[in-house]
Each structure stands twice: as structure tokens, then as C-alpha cells.
Amino acid sequence: MDLLFPKPIEEYVEDHTSPVHQLLEELEKETFDKMENSQMLTGKVEGRLLKMLVHISGAQKVVDIGTFTGFSALMMAEGLPDNGELITCEISRECAEMAQRYFKKSPHGNKIRLKFGPARETLRHIPDESIDFVFIDADKASYSLYYKESLRILRKGGLIAVDNTLWSGRVLNPQDEDSRAIALFNKAVAEDKSVEKVMLTVRDGIYLIWKKNNES
Numbered sequence: 001m002d003l004l005f006p007k008p009i010e011e012y013v014e015d016h017t018s019p020v021h022q023l024l025e026e027l028e029k030e031t032f033d034k035m036e037n038s039q040m041l042t043g044k045v046e047g048r049l050l051k052m053l054v055h056i057s058g059a060q061k062v063v064d065i066g067t068f069t070g071f072s073a074l075m076m077a078e079g080l081p082d083n084g085e086l087i088t089c090e091i092s093r094e095c096a097e098m099a100q101r102y103f104k105k106s107p108h109g110n111k112i113r114l115k116f117g118p119a120r121e122t123l124r125h126i127p128d129e130s131i132d133f134v135f136i137d138a139d140k141a142s143y144s145l146y147y148k149e150s151l152r153i154l155r156k157g158g159l160i161a162v163d164n165t166l167w168s169g170r171v172l173n174p175q176d177e178d179s180r181a182i183a184l185f186n187k188a189v190a191e192d193k194s195v196e197k198v199m200l201t202v203r204d205g206i207y208l209i210w211k212k213n214n215e216s
Contacts, residue, residue, distance in 0.1 A: 004166060004201065017045050024074060027102050031069045035095075040068050042137070042163070046203045047075035050135060050161060053208075054079030057159055059132035064088035065119045065146050066138030066163075070099030076135065077108035086112045087126070089119035089138070123149040131155065137163035140178040143185040151194070156213045162189075166205025 005013075024047070032038040042050070054062060054076045062080065064073045067090035077086050090096040096116050103109035115122040119138055123146070134150040136143065143162065150160050165171070165186055170179040189197055189207060200206045 004169060004204065013045055017048050020044050020047060020075070021078075021106075023102065023106055024071060027069060027071055027074070030098070031071070034098075035069065040137075042068075042072040042075065043203065046163070046206065047071055049202060049206070051075045051079040053159060053161060054133055057133060059159075060084045061131050062086040062133045062135070063123070063126065063131050063150070063153065065123075065134065065136045065150075066090070067099050067114060068092075068095050068137075070102050072135060072137065073099065073112055073114075074102065074106055074108060076133070077106070077111045080108070080111050082111075084111050087115055087122065088112060089115050089117075089122045091116075091118055120145060120149065123153065126153045128152055129155045132158050134158070134160045135163070136160065140164065140167075141181045143181060144188060147185065147189065151211060154211050156211055158211050160195075160207075160209040160211070162207040162209065164204045165199060165207040166201065168204060171205075 028041060031041050050072060060081060062076050064076060064086060067073055067088040073086055073088040080086060090099065096114060100114055103112050131153045132155060134154055136146050136150065138146065154160060165182060167179055167182045171183045171186060174180040174183045186207065189209060194212055196210045196212060198208050200208060
């Protein structure tokens with residue numbers, strides 16, 4: 001992922017954000033040491049934002065579409081109450097195994113249920129309007145499908161956060177399949193009158209979407 005801001009600005013933002021638990025620092029280090037696509041890690045700033053959104057929204061049930069090595073799931077689990085529940089979806093066996101190791105070490109790991117397999121299959125079995133918060137950060141070609149399913153399972157007044165919606169700026173002139181998929185997804189959300197939305201220039205772009213309580 002190319003930085004949207006100069007590195008000194010990114011470092012300044014991190015320096016002025018609350019630190020994460022040592023376990024998450026260990027997870028970040030192992031991810032960068034062992035994973036080929038380590039840049040996919042959510043990171044401290046975005047992780048802190050997700051935790052804060054889960055906490056201040058009063059969410060009790062969260063769905064995380066795209067576990068990777070578990071950083072985002074662990075951050076959001078921190079924001080959940082003790083009886084909260086987070087379902088996280090992962091298709092890579094290697095990623096799922098690493099994430100599960102860290103879930104077992106975390107005091108918040110008991111809130112997390114990792115579902116191995118295609119996210120669309122996991123989502124199909126979640127009842128309508130039963131979820132408070134959804135985070136989408138998985139294969140870009142499926143963003144529109146994940147969004148449709150997220151709206152179905154999300155309660156009215158719930159939140160969706162979608163990662164990588166600026167795609168290192170390539171959405172301005174999309175030339176490849178992933179860039180085109182994200183640009184089309186962004187356009188569809190912008191035109192969706194059933195939600196209120198704001199796109200944030202955090203990390204690689206986060207689309208924050210609120211499902212309205214009514215259709216007006």
C-alpha cells in the first residue's frame with residue numbers, strides 16, 4: 001500500500017494516538033516478519049478508530065469480514081462489553097491459524113469466533129438485522145456483495161466501516177480490476193439513499209456508513 005500522506009505525517013499521527021496492548025505489538029511484528037502481504041495489517045491508528053467506533057456506538061455484536069492475522073478483530077473486541085460477540089471471517093488457513101493463536105492469548109479472545117471459509121457463506125447464515133457493527137476489509141472484487149449482505153444483517157442505526165476505499169489514490173483513475181471494483185463500490189454507496197455516509201482519509205481510506213432508522 002502506497003502512503004497517502006508523507007511518512008513524517010503518518011508517524012506524527014501514530015505518535016499522537018493511544019498505544020496498543022503489547023500483545024498487538026507482538027502480532028504486528030510477527031505479521032511483518034512472516035507474512036508476504038504484511039501491509040494488509042490494520043495498524044494502530046485504524047485499529048484504535050475501530051475500537052472507539054465499536055465502543056461509543058454501544059455495539060454488542062460485530063462482524064469482521066477479513067481477519068488477516070487478527071489485528072482488527074482484537075482491537076474491536078477490546079471495544080465490546082464483556083458479553084459482546086465478534087464473528088470474523090477468513091479464507092486463508094495460514095492467517096486463520098496465526099490469528100487464532102493471538103486470540104487465545106488475549107483477555108478479549110473469548111469474545112471472538114473465527115469462521116474459516118468464504119465470508120459470503122458465513123454471512124448467509126447470519127439473521128437479518130442482528131448485527132450492530134460491520135468492518136469490511138477483504139477481497140476488493142466482492143465489496144459490493146459484502147455491502148449488500150452487511151446491510152441485510154445490520155440493525156437500523158448500525159454502522160459499517162469499509163477499508164481501502166481510496167486504494168492509494170488509484171480510485172481517481174482506476175486501471176485495474178481491484179481499483180475499478182472499489183470505485184464502483186464507492187459510487188454505489190454514495191448514491192444509496194438508505195444510508196448516511198462519510199469517507200475518511202484515514203490510512204488508505206475508510207468509508208463510514210450509518211444505516212438509517214427509516215427510509216426518509
